Amino acid sequence: MLQWVAQIVSAALVVAFLVFFVRNVLRAAQVRGLSLSFDFMSQAAGFDLPESPISYTPADSFGRAFLAGLLNTAKVAVVGVVLATIVGTMAALARLSSNWLVARLASVYIESIRNVPLLVQLFFWYFAVYQQLPPVRESIVWPGPIYLSQRGLYTVAPVPTANLLTWLGFVAAGLILAVAAHVVLMRRQMRTGQDTHYALISFLLLVALPAAGWFLVGDPPLLTDEPVLGKFNFTGGLRLTPEFAALLTGLVVYTGAFTAEVVRAGIMAVSRGQFDAARALGLSSGQTLRLVVMPQALRVIIPPLISQYLNLTKNSSLAVAIGYPDVFFVGRTVINQAGRAVPVFAMVMAVYLVASLATSALMNVVNKRIQLVER
């Protein structure tokens, strides 16, 4: 009985709150002439974006501006995730190294980065590093060549030619053969106990076929487009704007430190006995890591790693503070221009919610896989 009363009271409270909020919004909409509909999305936006992966001009619609922002978020998130994984894994291995000095250096990096707010780091990278690079004429040149200047980072861009598709065929063939060889030879090694060098052979296949293909297709499938210093600026090549470069550097350095701790925790979760037993069975240290430690460590690593990836994506919204036009930046600009705060905001939040729901779905799948492996 009491349960029922509580149910009804709580439901009534929730409904009352919702009615209160919705009425206020509707009244505010009426009084201030705000519209709650999405019809403005097809109107001309009227503002420019500093950068966009798709062609965009102020004459394009709000919808297209929003799409450009979305793609910018995706761009920094994807590149950031890949680089942060590499940085994090290297830092974790360094921190676990038996070399005292290397381990100290890695822990100084991890502990100092984790204890300073990301926004402070982003400001540092943007205002103190990328904004203070020399002017274009006095660019810093790194091997590559990579040119660093106030205009951002210029480097060589790959340009596809007509032969690219044929060559990609070679790459695919190499990949398929490598996997096949790996599976077949490993099975044979397990059956007969004789070393078939499966790892070496499949690696060679993976490298050799694309390499052979490069020369067999005739003209090279990819040409390089080097940036050339013109009168005022570079032309050609691949350009990263200072905003993108600062955001990417900040996110990678920050998330890398967190990823390092995730990876380290995973490796440390594998008990010492597993190393010793693998070595006692005669596995080499590489084999121990690859066949015994890593499969067990990955179970511990993957779930928190995925949530680090999600954090990186959400943290990319700090782009707004340094002027990189990500989805939040575009959303805020649209609100300033069109004044449709509620619908625009619903869209921005929906983007992040979809990303995080997709991530939790992925996490569930991964957790299921991991459980299946468990004995």
Added chain:
Amino acid sequence: MTTTHSAVLRPPAAPGPLEWLRKNLFSTWYNTVLTLLAAWVAVSGVRSILGWVFFTANWSPVAGSLKLFAVGQYPLDQIWRPGAIVLIITLLAGASWRIFGGTVRTFALALALALLVAGLLPVRMNLGLRLWFLANPILTGAGYLAGGLRLVRTRGLAVAWALTFPVTILLLLGFKDSAWLPRVATGVWGGLLLTFLLAVVGITASFPIGVLLALGRRSKLPVVKTMCILFIELVRGVPLVTILFMASIILPLFLPEQIRIDRVLRAMTGMTLFAAAYMAENVRGGLQSIPRGQEEAAKALGLNGFQTMALIVMPQALRAVIPAIVGQFIALFMDTTLAVIVGLVEILAIGRIVLNSRTDWLMLDSEVFLFIAVVFWVFTFSMSYASRRLEAALGVGKR
């Protein structure tokens, strides 16, 4: 019985420094290469950083704006008010040191020492400020002595700490038309003061809300449960910037026009709601770690539902997740910087203002942002140190 070993076998002696070097740095050829490379990186890095800090860097924007960094635009003639709050805190810290000891002692001492050193610095400083610095360690000592009195007990101290918060707010805000304590609008609160206020409000308010949300999520009432799950997942699914932005732009639309919420308070609301959702998940994790038997035993002893939760389950659940909660507090403290984006002038915003205030300071971003980074690092590092000590003291993972 034949004794083949006449001498008792001793454990191997601790390795000497040379042996240690050989084992940890030069065990194999590639380790040697790695060590030399790392040593080169470390030495050249430290050398260039030290050289920059002591010779190249121009610290005048930091040294010339310490008041701004500390309290923002808070009026200079009212600056004794935040000063008085620090005095109250050092006094209470002294008393807590006497009563709790342990980690609290470390902190009370560190705080008093830092302020003492600041007061003794041989730089030009006005007399009032110097006296204020020196009064702090004296008050810590006074607090330590007072802590021995019978009058001051654990409970009294807890009440005093709890009262500090409302007193702080009232003292900072003041009263309308008061000659002695004139109103200071929140718009001019800034710097480290605002950073701390945002963090303390966020932490204290998010904790009870988070506990309630966690309980709601485990509730048997479907409406309550659904609402709690929706709130938690919605908030955790979006970045803090969007929540802050919503609190500052959209929240006013959701409220009747008569209610006008102050900008600082709006940011605090956003911060609190955000932190509460994460807190709820931490507490839920703790609740899940408590075996059902605890609850059943409590019921069997005749405790009602509320008593079971408040006296048996919750204390154990919270103890289990202390590391996670402290980690979240640290994250919240660092997240206060995002208030910059909705226009509050906490310490990071002050940094930008200072840089743009004079043309010869325009390019000194490295100095200013490094200073802010170090300030944050000192506080977050001491919080995580405290958390480790607390874990050890409470025996997390040992019982």
